[in-house]
Amino acid sequence: MRPTVHDIAAAAGVSLATVDRVLNQRPGVRHVTREKVEAAIRDLGYVRDVAAANLAKSRVYPLTFILPASDNSFMHGLNAEIRAAMARSAAERTDIRIVEVPAFDPQALVRELETVATEKPSGVALVATDAPDVRAAVDRLVKDGIPVVTLVSDLTGSLRHHYAGVDNIAAGRTAARLLGRFLGGAQGEIAILAGSMLVRDHRERLEGFTAVMAQEFPALHLLSVLEGRDDPEVAHMLIADALGKNDGIIGIYSLGAGNRGLVRALKEKAVDRTLTVIAHELTVHTRAALLDGTIDAILNQDAGHEVRSAIRVLKAKADGLAVIDAQERIRLDIFLKDNLP
Amino acid sequence: MRPTVHDIAAAAGVSLATVDRVLNQRPGVRHVTREKVEAAIRDLGYVRDVAAANLAKSRVYPLTFILPASDNSFMHGLNAEIRAAMARSAAERTDIRIVEVPAFDPQALVRELETVATEKPSGVALVATDAPDVRAAVDRLVKDGIPVVTLVSDLTGSLRHHYAGVDNIAAGRTAARLLGRFLGGAQGEIAILAGSMLVRDHRERLEGFTAVMAQEFPALHLLSVLEGRDDPEVAHMLIADALGKNDGIIGIYSLGAGNRGLVRALKEKAVDRTLTVIAHELTVHTRAALLDGTIDAILNQDAGHEVRSAIRVLKAKADGLAVIDAQERIRLDIFLKDNLP
DNA sequence: CCAAATCTGATGTACGTAAATCAAAAAATA
DNA sequence: TATTTTTTGATTTACGTACATCAGATTTGG
CATH class of the missing domain: 3.40.50.2300 (Response regulator)
Structure with a gap:
């Protein structure tokens, strides 16, 4: 059986009330007495029963x-x-x-x-x-x-x-390696869709992503970041526009929200080309896109x-x-x- | 305040003892009385305070x-x-x-x-x-x-x-997709190292792995399974032997334990060739191998x-x-x- | 050395539930 | 209706801790 306050009191040769004063840091205990009690607590390995304490x-x-x-x-x-x-x-x-x-x-x-x-x-x-x-x-x-x-x-x-x-720098780095490896040794451009560079988690993801990309996949060229304000409509517009203008794009990293718009743009503009896409956060939209092959991997925090x-x-x-x-x-x-x- | 046994007793118009008999399924309660109490429990939304009960x-x-x-x-x-x-x-x-x-x-x-x-x-x-x-x-x-x-x-x-x-079939499928994607469109042979086909989790991993491989990566040819009995020495021998004999091997899936032997074999026999390797279970050995690039991904259960x-x-x-x-x-x-x- | 201040002990109640006992009431049986 | 059996109520103790009160002891300061 684990020791109780009674055992502490007996071991320290003091009363229950004194043990209680020590345990709950109430005033009115002489220094030497307090030390006696604390020694007993250590010796017996007393740990307060939190359930009982909370009940009381x-x-x-x-x-x-x-x-x-x-x-x-x-x-x-x-x-x-x-x-x-x-x-x-x-x-x-x-x-x-x-x-x-x-x-x-x-x-x-x-x-x-x-x-x-x-x-x-x-x-x-x-x-x-x-x-x-x-x-x-x-x-x-x-x-x-x-x-x-x-x-x-x-x-x-x-x-x-x-x-x-989650560790968002690690998340960005992981996204970069997945994208880089999935693309094999291919050469081309990578579009990056973020919510806003004013949020720390997005900044950190980008930081990790660009670091690994620069170091390990020099054949891939990163386009400047598109800020979709985590809004599906804005995201749709930005990605549709980018894909329309630039057919060197072979990969996309979406590090923020608003992926419903991203998916819609991909289905409209990229049916005939092979894009590798990594996105964040598992939602009904990203889940469906992962299953039908529109997105290749999802990074998620539970x-x-x-x-x-x-x-x-x-x-x-x-x-x-x-x-x-x-x-x-x-x-x-x-x-x-x-x-x- | 959440209701207590007292509230139940009052609401049901019975005594505390009767409530206790109902709650703890003790005998000596008439059917109708039991139902009255159960109704009160439902109505008040009573939930037994587990901490207090355990204390008692x-x-x-x-x-x-x-x-x-x-x-x-x-x-x-x-x-x-x-x-x-x-x-x-x-x-x-x-x-x-x-x-x-x-x-x-x-x-x-x-x-x-x-x-x-x-x-x-x-x-x-x-x-x-x-x-x-x-x-x-x-x-x-x-x-x-x-x-x-x-x-x-x-x-x-x-x-x-x-x-x-973990869901071991899903684990095997995931390993297959990672390996397949990491290898790009390359063609070649895949070695599979298991512990034993007598264990269900290994069988399931293999099942998932072969299913996805067959369906999605037909360019990759699976060699017959090597059973390393989760033993580093056996694993080392098997892999060293396979790599020596067959230079068409471009990927390895290790779905069991004994990866220390696998890593040693890779360092001896595969310095000059590019192998993509997926292994299970994060240990000091697999971790080090992942960091130095010998292993490309680790699937783990915590x-x-x-x-x-x-x-x-x-x-x-x-x-x-x-x-x-x-x-x-x-x-x-x-x-x-x-x-x- | 006495009064005041400080410290300590003894005791009781509370938290919400479990479990036991004994008495009383109700129901079932003869 | 009397008797037995079953059901219910009332009450108590316990779990381990918190917290308050008051009396008694010990330590201080003058």
Whole structure:
């Protein structure tokens, strides 16, 4: 049997109340006594029974998720996964709130972070917009003792406790190698469709992609980046235009959202030519395109895993517990038509 | 606030004791009364607080893991992950026991399953050897009310509650497509190195691989399967021999273990030729080979995920709770040198 | 050395459920 | 109707921890 507070009290030769004061960092314990208790805790290998503690505290974890109000499949999926987690709130003792802020608007995000700070939740998860003010606001939250996890897009250089998302540089590099290898030794042009260079994850994907391309596949020439603003219509226009003007294009890397437009353009303009296409995020549209051969590979991040991981980490941090790192690593999924879930 | 047993009792107009009898399926409740209580449970949306219940029961989940006594990196890794889970036993209320049985020996496995049945654990996880007797033994366990999860290798057609492992047919198909695409339109021979055709997961990988190869890459000719018994020495010998005799080989698919031998053979015999190589399972050896370019892609199943998933599922089944399917799907990881963890 | 301040112990209640006991009520049987 | 059997209620203890209160002990400062 694992030791309880009673065992600690007996071993340290103090009362239960004193053990409790030490464990919960309440005042009124002399230094020497505190050390006696801590020694007993170490010796017996006591670990607080979190379930019992939470029961006694009737603890719930109020968690706030701050998301950009973007109207694309990925954000909708993320939203749905958070709602699914809300449905499990009772069992998980969470009380989850979703807040939407205008996308790509650092100031709005900062204001929201400040509002959230006054509510003192057990934890905050946010899709970070990369700006110094946001960093500062996050750091303030952390210094107030509130666990913070970045979701999907990281905020490097800030004090956030954890990042629940994929390594986007690695994603870009992987896309480059897949595209390069799939194209064999062929020579030609590569079109790149991004959402916006203002978002960190897209910038990082591009960075990784161009690095590997330059180093390992010099026969492939990268065209300048098309910014589709994650909008299917814009994406369609840009790709249709590019394919019409340039028949040297033999490959496409779509690193953002709005792939419905990309797929439509491909079906209209590229039936007669062989294009190799790599895209991000598995949606109904990209899935269908992968199956019918329009897209050759999809790189994906599992929003469900990201949300569940963020919640686990926030709860653990709120309790000062360790997390299983391997479990919380969000993996880059590579889907070919053969290994779709 | 979520409803408690007290609320149910009040709503159903019965006493706490009766609610308890209904909840824990104890005898001594008239049919009509039982239905009144169940109605109240539904109406109020009561869900038992598992943490409190476990606390009251001082419940632990005795779990038994049955593994083949195989001496390869993957099984060692699996073993290590189970031990890591044992280290978390206190917090997770588990009491995990590992039993090793001779590999590829259905009778030994059946005997062990029968022994385990007498111990009435809360759950059993096993790496299944595919045989009718084993299926029957598993079915008996299930009928005794003991949750059973197959690990790594499934036992289709049995009553096991869940399979914690990858889809090996999909894995084989994916390997085929990667190899085919990486080879461009080239023509040549493909060597296949397996552990043994007696193991279901290897058979399934081969099945998926040959299917896609035949259908989509007719220019590639598959050589007959080499069985390396998951042994590095045997694998080395077989591959070195094949490469020496046949210089039409342009690709290799290694779908089992013992890749240390494969890598050594490649470094000795294939420095001057360009081979495309796909292997399974990320280990120190395959990892190094991927980084230095000897191997082009690694397909992997995350043993840690499999073990944690098996434990979660067994606990949930023991409590009659639902599992999050998406969370328990074990994914096929595809590693290129760019997205290694 | 006494008063004040600080520390410690003893005790009780609570969290939500499990499980047991005994008494009382209701139903079934004779 | 009397008796037995079955069903239900009331109550208590327990799980391991949190938290509050009050009394008693010990340590400080003057």
